[in-house]
Amino acid sequence: MTGAKAGRPDDGLRPKQGEEGYGDAFGVALHHLLEQCVRERQGTPRPSDPVVASVLQQAGAEASPESVARVRQMVRRFLESPIWDEIQAARPVYTEYPLAHEASGGAVPVVNRGVIDLAYQRGEEWILVDYKSDRIDAAAPDTLPEDHPYVQQVRTYAADWEAVLDEPVERAGLWFADAGRHLVVVGQDAFL
Numbered sequence: 001m002t003g004a005k006a007g008r009p010d011d012g013l014r015p016k017q018g019e020e021g022y023g024d025a026f027g028v029a030l031h032h033l034l035e036q037c038v039r040e041r042q043g044t045p046r047p048s049d050p051v052v053a054s055v056l057q058q059a060g061a062e063a064s065p066e067s068v069a070r071v072r073q074m075v076r077r078f079l080e081s082p083i084w085d086e087i088q089a090a091r092p093v094y095t096e097y098p099l100a101h102e103a104s105g106g107a108v109p110v111v112n113r114g115v116i117d118l119a120y121q122r123g124e125e126w127i128l129v130d131y132k133s134d135r136i137d138a139a140a141p142d143t144l145p146e147d148h149p150y151v152q153q154v155r156t157y158a159a160d161w162e163a164v165l166d167e168p169v170e171r172a173g174l175w176f177a178d179a180g181r182h183l184v185v186v187g188q189d190a191f192l
Contacts, residue, residue, distance in 0.1 A: 022070070022178075025061035027133040030177060031117065032059065033075055034131055035095040038118060041087060047075060074133070077180030083118075083129060090120035090127075101160035112160050114153070118175075119161070125170035128157055128186075132176050142183065150174055154185040 032055055037045040047055070052071050056063040078084060087093050097116045102109050118129040130153065144151045158172040171187035 022133055022135065023061060025059045026056070026067065026071075029056045029059035029061050030071055030074055030133045031096075031131055033071060034078055034117070034177075037075060037079065038087065038093060038095045041084075041093070046079065047072070074177035074180075078175065078177060081175070081180065081182065083175060083182060086122065086127070087118070087120050090122055093120040094118070099157065099160055099164065101164050103160075112156055114157055114160070116157055116161070122170065125168045126161060126165070127170055128154070128161060128172040129175050129182075130154055130157065130173070132174050133178060134176065136176050136179050136181075144183065144185070151185050158186040 029052075033047055033052065036047070049068050049072070052068045052075075053063040056067055056071065061067065094116070095118055097119050098113075099116055100111055100113045102111050116128055117131045120127050130150070132150070154172050154174060158169040161167075161172075162169055169186060171184055173182055173184040173186070175182050
């Protein structure tokens with residue numbers, strides 16, 4: 001997400017000037033903690049500082065008091081989000097769901113592979129969420145340009161999910177944990 005061109009509509013969704021982001025290991029730790037919260041969702045899962053520090057260390061990230069506080073804040077924002085409220089009543093709910101689908105149309109078959117961070121069903125339709133730990137500007141736009149890599153990623157997930165399960169995706173989007181923001185890529189934002 002670095003190397004943004006000046007004046008692009010998605011500039012607010014790129015790391016702030018002079019900041020390179022939190023790093024891959026930090027993102028892995030955050031994904032693991034969010035996954036555990038979803039799996040233990042029937043209570044109010046709030047990982048303690050020692051648990052957060054341990055997960056950060058296991059992922060190879062810095063476990064400083066600042067990093068622990070940052071992760072806890074990101075988890076808190078997720079637990080206070082409308083997405084969290086929705087998954088309380090959803091059945092089924094999947095985390096870190098591997099998906100592969102052969103995309104046809106070319107001379108050489110292509111297999112799309114990915115791992116969907118969160119998938120849950122409301123009625124007959126599915127909601128897909130991809131977590132992002134990127135540092136973003138609080139004034140970031142509510143939409144991303146069609147050529148943004150995250151848009152392409154989420155659109156592919158939604159299309160492949162529908163193709164494999166033969167069930168509709170109501171909504172697919174991104175959860176920016178740093179800002180506590182949900183951006184819908186496919187469907188309508190139910191939380192407006």
